Amino acid sequence: MTGFEEVAGAVLVAGAQIVTVAVGGLLLVGVMRKVRSRLEGRIGPPVRQPLLDLRKLFTKQRMRPEEASWVFVAAPVVLVATAMVVVAISPLATTRPPLGQSADFFAIVFVLLLGSVSLALGALDTGTPFGGMGSSRAMTIGALAEPALLVAILAMSIPAHTSNLPVLVHMGLAHPQMIASPERILALGSFVVIILAESGRLPVDNPNTHLELTMIHEAMVLEYAGPDLGLVTLGESMRLTLLLGLLVNLLVPWGVADRSGAVSFVIGLGALAGKVALAGIAIATFEVFSGKLRLFRVPELLAGGFVLAMLGAVTAMVVR
Amino acid sequence: MSNVSLVITAAAGSAAAIAGGALPAKTRVWAAVVLTWGSCIAALFGALAVLHTGQSLVLNSSQILPLTGVTMVLDPLGAVFVVVTAVVAIASTLYWLGYASHGLSTRTTSAALPLFVTSMLLVPMAGSVATFLVLWELMALASLVLVLVDHRRSEETRSAAQWYAVMTHVGAATILFALVLLSAHAGDQTFAAIRVHARHLPGVVRNTAFVLAILGFGSKAGAVPLHVWLPKAHAEAPSPVSALMSGAMVNLGIYGIVLVGDRLLGGGPVWWWLMVTAMGVVSALFGALHAATSTDLKRLLAYSTADNMGLVLIGVGASGMFAASGHRTIAAVAMVAALLLTVNHAAFKGSLFLSAGSVQVATGTRDLDQLGGLMRRMPITGAIFMVGALSIAALPPLNGFVGEWLVFQSLLHGLPTSSTAVAIAIPLGVAALALTGGLTAAAFVKAIGVGFLGRPRSVEAAAAHEVPRSMQLGAGMLAGLCVVLGLAPVIILPALGRAAASAVPGAPLATVRGSVDLHLAGLQGMLAPALLAAGLALAIGGVIALRQLARRRFTPQPALRRTEPWGSGRELQTARMQYTATSFAEPLQQVFDDVVRPDRDLDVSHLAESRYYVEKITYRTSIGDIIEQSIYRPVIRAVRWWGQRVRGLQNGSVHRYLAYGLVALVLILAAIT
Numbered sequence: 001m002t003g004f005e006e007v008a009g010a011v012l013v014a015g016a017q018i019v020t021v022a023v024g025g026l027l028l029v030g031v032m033r034k035v036r037s038r039l040e041g042r043i044g045p046p047v048r049q050p051l052l053d054l055r056k057l058f059t060k061q062r063m064r065p066e067e068a069s070w071v072f073v074a075a076p077v078v079l080v081a082t083a084m085v086v087v088a089i090s091p092l093a094t095t096r097p098p099l100g101q102s103a104d105f106f107a108i109v110f111v112l113l114l115g116s117v118s119l120a121l122g123a124l125d126t127g128t129p130f131g132g133m134g135s136s137r138a139m140t141i142g143a144l145a146e147p148a149l150l151v152a153i154l155a156m157s158i159p160a161h162t163s164n165l166p167v168l169v170h171m172g173l174a175h176p177q178m179i180a181s182p183e184r185i186l187a188l189g190s191f192v193v194i195i196l197a198e199s200g201r202l203p204v205d206n207p208n209t210h211l212e213l214t215m216i217h218e219a220m221v222l223e224y225a226g227p228d229l230g231l232v233t234l235g236e237s238m239r240l241t242l243l244l245g246l247l248v249n250l251l252v253p254w255g256v257a258d259r260s261g262a263v264s265f266v267i268g269l270g271a272l273a274g275k276v277a278l279a280g281i282a283i284a285t286f287e288v289f290s291g292k293l294r295l296f297r298v299p300e301l302l303a304g305g306f307v308l309a310m311l312g313a314v315t316a317m318v319v320r
Numbered sequence: 321m322s323n324v325s326l327v328i329t330a331a332a333g334s335a336a337a338i339a340g341g342a343l344p345a346k347t348r349v350w351a352a353v354v355l356t357w358g359s360c361i362a363a364l365f366g367a368l369a370v371l372h373t374g375q376s377l378v379l380n381s382s383q384i385l386p387l388t389g390v391t392m393v394l395d396p397l398g399a400v401f402v403v404v405t406a407v408v409a410i411a412s413t414l415y416w417l418g419y420a421s422h423g424l425s426t427r428t429t430s431a432a433l434p435l436f437v438t439s440m441l442l443v444p445m446a447g448s449v450a451t452f453l454v455l456w457e458l459m460a461l462a463s464l465v466l467v468l469v470d471h472r473r474s475e476e477t478r479s480a481a482q483w484y485a486v487m488t489h490v491g492a493a494t495i496l497f498a499l500v501l502l503s504a505h506a507g508d509q510t511f512a513a514i515r516v517h518a519r520h521l522p523g524v525v526r527n528t529a530f531v532l533a534i535l536g537f538g539s540k541a542g543a544v545p546l547h548v549w550l551p552k553a554h555a556e557a558p559s560p561v562s563a564l565m566s567g568a569m570v571n572l573g574i575y576g577i578v579l580v581g582d583r584l585l586g587g588g589p590v591w592w593w594l595m596v597t598a599m600g601v602v603s604a605l606f607g608a609l610h611a612a613t614s615t616d617l618k619r620l621l622a623y624s625t626a627d628n629m630g631l632v633l634i635g636v637g638a639s640g641m642f643a644a645s646g647h648r649t650i651a652a653v654a655m656v657a658a659l660l661l662t663v664n665h666a667a668f669k670g671s672l673f674l675s676a677g678s679v680q681v682a683t684g685t686r687d688l689d690q691l692g693g694l695m696r697r698m699p700i701t702g703a704i705f706m707v708g709a710l711s712i713a714a715l716p717p718l719n720g721f722v723g724e725w726l727v728f729q730s731l732l733h734g735l736p737t738s739s740t741a742v743a744i745a746i747p748l749g750v751a752a753l754a755l756t757g758g759l760t761a762a763a764f765v766k767a768i769g770v771g772f773l774g775r776p777r778s779v780e781a782a783a784a785h786e787v788p789r790s791m792q793l794g795a796g797m798l799a800g801l802c803v804v805l806g807l808a809p810v811i812i813l814p815a816l817g818r819a820a821a822s823a824v825p826g827a828p829l830a831t832v833r834g835s836v837d838l839h840l841a842g843l844q845g846m847l848a849p850a851l852l853a854a855g856l857a858l859a860i861g862g863v864i865a866l867r868q869l870a871r872r873r874f875t876p877q878p879a880l881r882r883t884e885p886w887g888s889g890r891e892l893q894t895a896r897m898q899y900t901a902t903s904f905a906e907p908l909q910q911v912f913d914d915v916v917r918p919d920r921d922l923d924v925s926h927l928a929e930s931r932y933y934v935e936k937i938t939y940r941t942s943i944g945d946i947i948e949q950s951i952y953r954p955v956i957r958a959v960r961w962w963g964q965r966v967r968g969l970q971n972g973s974v975h976r977y978l979a980y981g982l983v984a985l986v987l988i989l990a991a992i993t
Contacts, residue, residue, distance in 0.1 A: 058870040065885040067775045069695040069702075077867075081859035088855065099855070102848045106728045107716070111852070114715040117765055124769030124899070127693075128885040132769070132899020139765050140907040143612070143758030150728070150754035151747055157732055164846070212888060223885050227867050299911050306751070313747040 010098030013265065014088035017097065020269050021087045021245070024276070025237035026050040028244075031277060032284040039288045050237065057230035065223050067127045075122025076224065076231035082115035083238040091166040092245045093268030094257035095173070100166040105153045108165065109146075115235065116142055116198075123220035130212050134219030141197055141204065141216070141298055148305035149194045155187040155312030156250065159319075165246070172253035179251065183319065186312030188251055193305035195247060197298070199240040202287040204298050214292065241276055244283075248275040323377040325366030326392050326445060332359035333438025340430030348430045349420045353413045356434045360406040363441045367399035367406070371815040374822075378447070385450060391510050393447030396819040397583065400659055401444040401575045404666045408567035408798070409437040412560040415674050415794025418787065419681065424558055429469050433561070436462035440568050444575055449499045449509040456495065460488045463569060466561040467553050480552035487539055487549035495536035495576065498529045502584060511584060518585045526585055530592055533580035534599070541573025542626040543633060544603040545947045551610070554622035555686075559677020560794075562618060566625045567670035567798075571662050574632050578655075581640060582823045593640030597745055600633030601752040606915075606947070608759035612766070613909050613916055613943050615901040617676045617686040620767055621669065624712065627756055628665045632658050634749055635727050641745070642730075643824050650733055652827035655820035656813065657726035663812060664711070664719045667801040672708040674795035675701050679771065681791070682784040688767065688901035693776035697784045700792050702772045707799040709764035711806060714757055717853030719805035725847055727753065759908070766904045775895040807850045902941065909943070918943045 030047035037044025064072060089103040097103060120139055123131035157163040159178060160171050172179050197204045200217035209215055212222070221232050249256055255271025257264035293301060336355030343351050370377055374396060382389035394402065416424065416433065439459035446452035468481045503509040505525055506517035518526070539546035550570075554562045577596065581588060607627030614620040635658025643651035678701045679694065680686045695702040711718030731746050731753075776782035786792070805812065821827045887893040909916055923938040969980075 058867070062880045064880060064882050066882050067693055067696070069773060071695060071706075071773055077860055077863045080863045081856055084859040084862070085852070085855045088859075099848065099851055101846045102852055104725070104847055106725055107721075107847055107852070110714055110721050110724070111716050111856075113713070113761060114710075117710070117713060117715060117761055120765045121769050121773060124765070125695075125773035126885050127774035127895065127898055128887065128893065129897045129899060130886070130888075132774075132904060135765065135769060136899060136904040136907060139762040139904075140911065143755065143762045143908065144911065146758030147751040147754040150757075151751050154732060154747060154750050161733070163729070163732055227871055231863065231867065295907065296910060310747060310751065313750075314744075317743045317747075 009260070013094060013096075014098050016265070016269065017090070017092050018084050018087050020273070021083075021092065021238050021241050022234060023051070024273055025241035026054060026234070028241055028276060028280045029237045032280045032287075035281050035284040036288055039285065050233070054230050054234060057233070058227050060226035062227060063225045065126045065128070068125045068223075071118075072122050072125040072223075073228065075118040075125075076228050076235060078118040079115040079235035080231050080238065082111050082118075083235050083242060086111050087238060087242050090242065090246060091169040091249060091256065092242070093272050094260075094265050095166045095170040096257075096260060097166060101164065103165045105157065105163040105165050105168070106150065109149060109153070112198075112239065113142070115239070119220055119232070119235075123223075126223040128223065130215070130219045130222050133212075134216055134222070137216045137295060138220060141302070144299050144302045145194050145197045145305070148190050148302055148309045149198075151306065151313050152187040152190040152194070152309035155183045155309055155316050158313065158316035159183065169249050169253050169256060170258060172250060173256065173258050179253070181316075181319065183312040183316035184250070186308050186315065188247065190305040190309035190312065191247055191250075193301060193308070195240075195243045196283070197302060197305075199236070199243060201240075201283060203290050203293045203301070206292045209292075216295075244276045244279045245272055248272075248279055323366070323379045323392075323394075325362045325369075326377060326379050326394065328362035329359050329366070329441055329445075330438065332356070332362060333434055333441065336434030337431045337438070340432075340434055341427050343430075345425060348427070349417065349425050352430045352434050353417055356413050356437050357410055359434070359438050359441065360409050363402050364406045366394060367402040370394050370399040371396055371403070371818060374818050377445075385454065388448065388450035388509060390451050391448035392442075392445045392451065393511065394445045395583075396815070396822045397578065398444030398575070400663070400816060400819045401571055402441055404571060404663055405437070405440045405444075405568040407801070408564060408666050408670045409440070411670055411794045411797045412563045412567075412674065413437070413794075414797070415563070415677070415791050416560045418790035418794075419558070419560055419677060424469065424560075426469075428465060429558075432462045432465040436466060436561075436564065440564070440572065443572050447511050449503045449511075449514075452511075453492075453496060453499065457492060459569065459572070460492060463557075463561070463565060464488070467557045469558055469561070470556065474556070476552070477556040480549075480556040484549040484553040487546070491536040491539035491546070493536070494532045498532035498536065498580060501525060501529045501532070502580075511579075514584050515586065521585075526588065527592075530581060530585060530588060531595075534577060534596065537573040537576030537580070538599060538633075539573070540576065541570050541629045541633070542603070542607075543573070543599045543629060544606045544626060545951060547603065547607070547626045548945060548948045548952055550626055551619050551622040551945070554625065554673075555616060555618040559618075559673055559680065562622075562677070563670045563673035566622065566673055567666040570625060570629055571666065574629065574636065574658070574662060577633075578636060578823050581636075582643075582825070586825055587640060587643050590641055590644045593637045593644060594745055595637075596640060597634055597637030597749060600630045600635075600637055601749060603627065603630030603633060604756040605630070605752055605759075608756040608763065609908075609912055609915060610943070610945070611763040612759045613905040613912075613918075614763075615688050615905075617679065617688055617691075617767060617771060618673070620688075620763060621672050621676060624760065624763060625665075625669060627760065628661065628669065628712070631724075631727065631753065631756065632661045632665070634658075634753065635661060635730070638727075638731060638746070638749065639820075639824060643827075648824060648827045650730060651824045652817070652820045653726070653733070654730035655824050655827075656816045657723065657730050659816045659819055660726055660809065660813070661723040663816070664723045664802070664805060667719060667798050667805060668708040668711045671704055671795050671798035671802065672712065674791070674798065675705040675708065678787040678791050678795065679705075679784075681787055683778075683780045685778070685780060688770045690778040691771045691776070691781045692774045692778075692895065692898065693772075693781060694784055695772040697776075697781075698772075698786045700786060701795070704792070704795045704799040705772060706768055707802055709768050711802040713761040713764050715761075717803075717806050717849060717856060719802045719809065721806060722809045722847070722849055724753070724757065762905075762908060766901055770899070770901045770904060774898050777895050777898065777900070807853055809849060915946065916943055917946050 029050045034044045089099045120135040123135040205216040257268035336352045340352035377394040379392040384390045443455045470477045506514045542550040607623045610623040639651045639654035711720040714720040714724040921940040925936045927933040927935045
């Protein structure tokens, strides 16, 4: 293969993953809302409603609080951009994504953290009590989720001798017994807790809340309107989809393309969509039956996640 | 030939100190700064030559110090610290040019600052115990003078200097014991001779020397629980001095630990390094937690220094553990990670302290609860602070990210092949690193968000203006370095690899290879920070283009509207309603209540007519240092009690003193016969 073809192929793969996650992410949100409504005995908005909302938001006038600086405007852009970069290089539909060698699990966590930090800064830039409240709570939860997340990654990386994500997924395909190993299961258990916390789902944060005092994520984005709000919702749905995509690919890697080739890649995209949709439905179902935890009970939940991850890491060492 | 540069460093530095002390007010600062630059540039030349060739520079002179003479040896390990010090010093003195008009152009300051810089440049070049101790003491005294510069302004400055003086001298005493113990057994006081004899030393001597050295150097590095002086001195010193202390001086504590542990003693048992790692973990967590809950901008930065030095100590400790269990390659990777963290820390903490100083100059306060809205009023300082804060939070594409990644990789790869104690220490180390990272992110979101964003919380903040050009340049230089080192860490990694190889005996030279991407020798791990940054830039451009395109496609766009933010239907929304630094940290403070132990004070006063109506509620909360309160205060109380008792012996009566003399004489005679 020539250098040009290689680059073109990489761009195509990255582009396809980004578009799938961007559009699919919005549909995922629609599906989750639909499932929730149905289980609660309502009909609910159509699945494609988030897409329509996004379209509408982009037609609206741009608004900005009086005292806000450039940080307020830059935050949603950075949020979406970080999500795009991580989606492009992650093993979502194939274990050979472009720049896959740099798709280190630790590195990805920090790229995503850049997105969260910029949103928190944007919230503080509004100069309102709600922005500060959301940002403070989000950073607190983020700080407490970090140890569980990174130790979970450590636990998964020890048997594979690497923290490179494509290799981790590939090893799951090549050696299925690695997935059933206790350290992987414990680590993924902790990963689930972290996904719920990081993407602002119940029981940590209620995405449908209308009461400012209980908000975390919604309080941060309260001042965003029009296209900026569109970018925030897009970025958030991409992050949720990405995290779920990584979870399902580490848990059930089958379907992910392990060779280069258009057919297997398209199959990989389809498999990704199916698996993530199932995971989303599971979360939505869980949300119907659970309530929001008090803010100061969330650390206990995260500590639970940390214990799982730590057990995973210790097991990985003992088993080895 | 290039050991001329060592002579020039010392000569130019001394000339700068003399010029600063002797010249009249107008020329004093300029002369001192230019001569200090000369000293720094000479040191840079020498150090870069050493890092490039790997050959040490040696200089002996028997004329300067009586009895022992001066021995200077600049090896690759020391050269890294010389380069860091020189760069931070150039930036800080450039900043000083603009800052000097704020009470920093006195003779004392102008003489002490060059002296401080020069002694820091020379400490890593010292090649014998006497030379090292003289330079170390010079550094401590010069910095003590500089901490005291603002002593007229507040009581706290005097108390900070007192703490600093005591801690640094207790530290110097333990270092003195450690080094003298080693040189006494070696029979010679040059480091080369000590290194040769170190293998034949009895275990007790080695262990005692190492523990004493950790105590002394650890206190210089601000390792918890020896950190108490650091938040006080760094916060109270003038900002360019804080930048120098935090960006350059604390590093020398790390240098000292590596010098004694690895270079002089040639590594030691696992428990030495477990101790270092444990100290690192405690410092990192304690520092990060206090940084996250501080409301004083410079105190926040000072605690974050303790936190970063903790991370470096984790790297140094891990390197020692791996070396002790025979994994030289991974040991070298961990050492490179530790050195990279040190270099990074100097760059971002230097720029942060300098821009915090700019904020203090512009607003007259460093209390975050009085700031806000500075990003629009001081855009350049704001951007510089932003770069520094994002890199300290280890966010890509800035330099802190690469360093942290390297530490994680060395810990991950060290894991499968070591002893049980190491295997338990490492996941805990990773957890500590992670929690520290999260808390640091929270601390610096708070620092930027409350300090620079939103609305101004005081009249002074609302009236703030940008500071003079030289101050922006000094701080901006270091911020620029954060970006460059974040995009292309490979420009310094070969040099750090050489330094690590000289610190870890028997390690391979090139541990981290690659031009754009970083490969780790013998390990599966890769990162291409520049490509990642390019991807981010591309994605940002793409998102902006997409947004413009979508807006043009859908509708004729109305202009951007600036509006009052949502206030839940309240009519008036004031700046005082914003979250402050205190309220931002409240959830974290609640979660870590047992460690932080804030003092809360609630005062409710009722109306005179009816106690059912409240007239005023005052709520005060302050966070002290629990280690200071529970370890140092009792010691101070005990010393004071003992002092009171001893006072009773002296009542001014000549008869009593004669009696003491008689008793003492009798006792001595009894003892010798």
